[in-house]
Amino acid sequence: MDDDPTLVKERRAKALRLRAEGREPFPWAFPGRVPTEAVANACKSIAQGEADPTRSFRVAGRIRAVRGHGRSAFLDLDDLSGSLQLYARVDELGENGLARLLADTDPGDLLGADGVPVVTRRGEPSLRVTAFEILAKALNPPPEKYHGLQDPEERIRRRYVDLLASPESRARFRTRSLLTRALRRHLDGLGFLEVETPTLVPIASGAAAQPFTTRSRYLDRELQLRIALELPLKRLLVGGLERVYEVGHVFRNEDMDSTHAPEFTMMELYWAYADYTDMRGLLEGLYGSLALEVAKLLPGSPAAQEAPARFRAPFPTVDFVEELERRSGIRDLLGKSREELRALARSAGATVPEDSPPGKFLDKLFEHYVEPTLDRPTFVLDFPESTTPLAKRHRSRPGRVERFELFARGIELGNAYTELNDPDEQERRFREQLSSRGEDHYAYDSDFVEALRFGMPPATGLGIGIDRMVMALTGTASIKDVILFLPTRERSPG
């Protein structure tokens, strides 16, 4: 092969030698194997320096380190449940067996072993090996055992190497998976129906973002990848499904950074006959239960320590306008002209196109003055109408819409509206969006307006970026550390 000329060759030669000797380097199965955790548990009732020869265990995993001692050897074996020390001696394996173990295996190989639980004189729970079998020979050497894979680029391009070298990375992605499962369980328990709606759509709408485009040969038309889940789910409310949610990927053809990925996971939920106040209660319950889940999944971690306390309901609320006025010292925000708002936004460091709608400047001011101050989970209520074209106007506060966002640690953890269900109003707002200049707009989805004409029940809707939710609950700084595989540029030559 044209990759590493020495290490890979040596390892491949070992595999071929094993096969020549009648021992398959890539066998088919290893039945009866238990997690290494089971051995560690069995060791809890064994005194230091003692063994329990009445019990025997079969484990399998990846060799992380080998410490040979001539007539004995210690190996560290990793599996998903943790890590276990194997203690191999000539007494059990014979001269030949031990020599073979040391000669045939390398760090990175998958190894199966039978043995009895033993706690070493130094107190390490171990398995004293009576038999072993190579389960898959690793031709490529693993990263350095102590530092692991440090290069952030390599960790993304070859996530499997990051995972196999880093128990922390495995734990983080396992936590993500189980948190998503807990979220589903919570919503299912409230009577919501999980649905799947199309990824390929004629017009990507429901948010303001650049879509990816593709093409159907059969339909002979351009299709786009969805940028939001909102409009199909609301059609389902029209259809009478009443309580629905979807967890799925959305695609936005924009820049990548530590909080934005081109393909990410969104959860959107729609609830008929309820409003955004009901939704606040749902969200408090949801995050409360997810925080308890984190405490179970990452015991001993800083995230587990603080999550349950941070996310204890009720979460405080602030009013968008009052809080912005309080933090910025600006008075009578809603009475300001667009030009005045633009000047204020500019003095706060934002450079927004001059012809932006006034809501754009209010958003920027809020981001600058308020968001960084929202550390513990806080609901921001009743956004100015101009910031939010698609929410229902407030039932009693002129100039406001019924919308809240939930923030914690400066990260947005949820965005909810009392949904607009007046078809004529919806049509008017789509048209206003199309005529606004300079900005991304919501694409006009005429079939959606048509759907609303059949009558959508009053309803509240919620969107949560699952990736950011996992970041906030686990204390992870970059979105790239909670997404398994990301698109990358082509590798540089050499």
Add this chain to the structure above:
RNA sequence: GGGCCCGUAGCUCAGCCCGGUAGAGCAGGCGGCUCUUAACCGCAAGGUCAGGGGUUCGAAUCCCCUCGGGCCCGCCA
């Protein structure tokens, strides 16, 4: 888009300011060691210094371009 930083052995890093022909640890090879845990001791091996161009007697090192990546700012949800 602007600024700063990084790319050296499979992996983790030093060397770069101040130019003299590449260095350590881990992993791998050989030898030793029956309680180690980043095991230890000895010997030998391992390199397109991201790629290209320039300056120079001589470039990993200085200059320019390109590629890939990171952080900050801007833009974007």
